[in-house]
Amino acid sequence: MTTNSITPLYDYDVAVIGAGPAGMTAAIRTRWVKSYKSVPCSTVLFDRAGLGGLAKWRSCMLTGPSFHLMGKDVVARFKQDIDDLEIPLIASRVVKVALEGTVKTIVTESGDSIRALAVIIATGFRSLCNEQEYLKNIAITYMGYEFFEELLNNLFTMKGKQTVLIVGNEFTRNLVDLIEICNQGRQTVLYLIDAHAEKPLWPAPPGTVLQGKIVRYEGKESLEGVKVVLRGGEESFIACQKVLLDYNSYELAPLYEFDAGALKKDGRGFIMVDREMRTNIPGVYAAGDVTGLYATVGRAIGDGIVAGFSAYKDIFRRKFNHEPCLFAYAAQDIKITPGFKDLPRPSLNLRPKLLVSAERAARYLDEYATKTSRKLNSIKDMLNSCAGIDTLQEHLNKSSLEEQHLLDAIEFLLEKKAVALHL
Ligand SMILES: Cc1cc2nc3c(=O)[nH]c(=O)nc-3n(C[C@H](O)[C@H](O)[C@H](O)COP(=O)(O)OP(=O)(O)OC[C@H]3O[C@@H](n4cnc5c(N)ncnc54)[C@H](O)[C@@H]3O)c2cc1C
Incomplete structure (x- = not known):
């Protein structure tokens, strides 16, 4: 398993701009790919107006009169997952993006500058305010x-x-x-x-x-x-x-408050995407109203899910050099032997990043310790410095941990969706 050692350091795997239904679902799907084994992305959301977008307005008719929900209830469902997964929200307007190159940069009005491998644009229509x-x-x-x-x-x-x-x-x-x-x-x-x-x-x-x-x-x-x-x-x-x-x-005007110049757009300025919500720029995806008709919550949710999975898939390939096992994945010519694992063994060149609070991660490790009868103090100490900067090898060099011990604990945390592995 090889990783791209020339990728510069970055802050998050995925940055999602806009936290309406498209952006919220995209962010959740990069962090929570499925209930069983996956390697979560580290993901950050940006929205100048908090969570919900236009969906928090009044009520939403999803497909017809029988599927009519209050906007605030729809938003509350997504918020629950965003909170549980501890997906950070930067509550500021994105004013500048650099989308070309391996690592993208997103700059906000309040001065944050965040680097990410992938960007999902879900900024909707021309803005409403109060x-x-x-x-x-x-x-x-x-x-x-x-x-x-x-x-x-x-x-x-x-x-x-x-x-x-x-x-x-x-x-x-x-x-x-x-x-x-x-x-x-x-x-x-x-x-x-x-x-x-x-x-x-x-x-x-x-x-x-x-x-x-x-x-x-x-x-x-x-x-x-x-x-x-x-x-x-x-x-x-x-x-x-x-x-x-x-x-x-x-509905005739998509919204950008940053220069989205290099993105291919249609005659009315909506971002052009393929069926997997990929734009013309590698590593950049778009979802929801910003991609054109039809402006509905259901479509925005669907787009967000697809964009989230596509970003996950592309990032996974870069980290592990093979396809992730997503839902109903195509049969692969792999011989299944006792002890077969769906998740690849992480390369020691990858950089662990903690996605949940240190207390929560420590609780998970206690669970793991009970299951495996292993002592974990040194891993607990190490976890607090897991910021996607040091590689697993560097963590090993700095501690007295055995490689197998560390990798088993990381695998357990991956299953809990508590850690990401950066390039
Ligand atoms: C009054 C009204 C009634 C509606 N009724 C229905 C209905 O009954 N059924 C239905 O299906 N649909 C309905 N819709 C449409 C539906 O709400 C939208 O299609 C849906 O919310 C689009 O989701 P989205 O995530 O693409 O964009 P939005 O919901 O527009 O979210 C985009 C988000 O991006 C943020 N953003 C934009 N630019 C930036 C930036 N530069 N930096 C940071 N954040 C940024 C915005 O603050 C916003 O939160 C209605 C809309 C309105 C206004």
């Missing part, structure tokens, strides 16, 4: 345009003269006539369209169409306005009492 705090004042077109006229009539029959901000993109031009007909000049209408959209094609008085994106909804009891970043980067405040979010236009 809309949920002002749902009384925000109308959303997610039910399609047949309901649009009714939505507008409700908006424009407010008492007194108020300002309604319509948020969309270049296709919002198709809504303008109906907006004007329904409003009949009763309320002040402003438009905020995507910073990257074409210049608006409809005639509008100067100042009524701005280009940029909302970063925060503000107001004490009810909405008083929105903080926006205008095209060009300047911050501004738009006073308004109601917002109409043309959510359908969100």
Whole structure:
């Protein structure tokens, strides 16, 4: 068994950007491949808004009326596994990625710089922010345009003269006539369209169409306005009492807040992937809404699972030079003899990294000690310094451990999904 000795040191096997349903499932599947033997990846999640993504909004219809769950319940299920597996979440916006090369680098707004062998991009659509705090004042077109006229009539029959901000993109031009007909000049209408959209094609008085994106909804009891970043980067405040979010236009715009330039995209900017969610860059995968239609939780979960397995498979091959035994794997021409093991014996060039708390790992080792009647103090000491830096050989050199003893204990911890082996 050989390992790639020229791979520079890195922090995690897999970095997942975005913790909506696609990112959460991708992360879980790289850490928990199956209930029996596997070699877990070390995995880190990034999300500027915590766990859940758009799925934590209201309820999710998964396949039809009989499969209708509350978004928060769906997210809670994934959170349970993320917590149990101790998958770290870096709660910050990813602002820069270097995707080329063997080791990728991910940089966040708060200054973290993380190196990983694989990156799974699951950043979804154009961003929402704190809309949920002002749902009384925000109308959303997610039910399609047949309901649009009714939505507008409700908006424009407010008492007194108020300002309604319509948020969309270049296709919002198709809504303008109906907006004007329904409003009949009763309320002040402003438009905020995507910073990257074409210049608006409809005639509008100067100042009524701005280009940029909302970063925060503000107001004490009810909405008083929105903080926006205008095209060009300047911050501004738009006073308004109601917002109409043309959510359908969100479905036309994937979200990157970093330069994803080298990734192959389709005509609308969605990341192109193959059936295994691989992109054109080796070691980079994408899942969920960021890869295009159809924008649903079920698909995002499926994509995340596939992306997670693909990353696992590619990393496993690099570490062990053969295919992992995933589900229903193709029959291989291997003679099965007594004592046959599914997991490869780790090479001493691999670098153990502890994935769970030291206390939990110590508990597992006690379990192992009881099973094997071996003394484990020296392994417990060693475990605390398992950060994916020293190789197994270096750990052996620094201690009085026997090789067989160490490898057996590592194998036990692998089964518990408590340790990863870095290149
Ligand atoms: C109001 C509403 C109702 C819906 N109803 C349904 C429904 O009934 N049934 C259904 O199946 N689907 C529904 N959907 C759609 C569904 O929620 C999405 O398709 C699904 O959540 C997509 O999952 P995702 O993981 O791809 O992306 P998201 O859920 O969008 O998650 C992406 C995550 O990436 C994070 N992110 C983005 N950029 C960065 C960055 N640079 N750095 C760090 N983090 C970043 C975001 O904060 C976000 O948490 C609805 C959506 C909405 C808004």
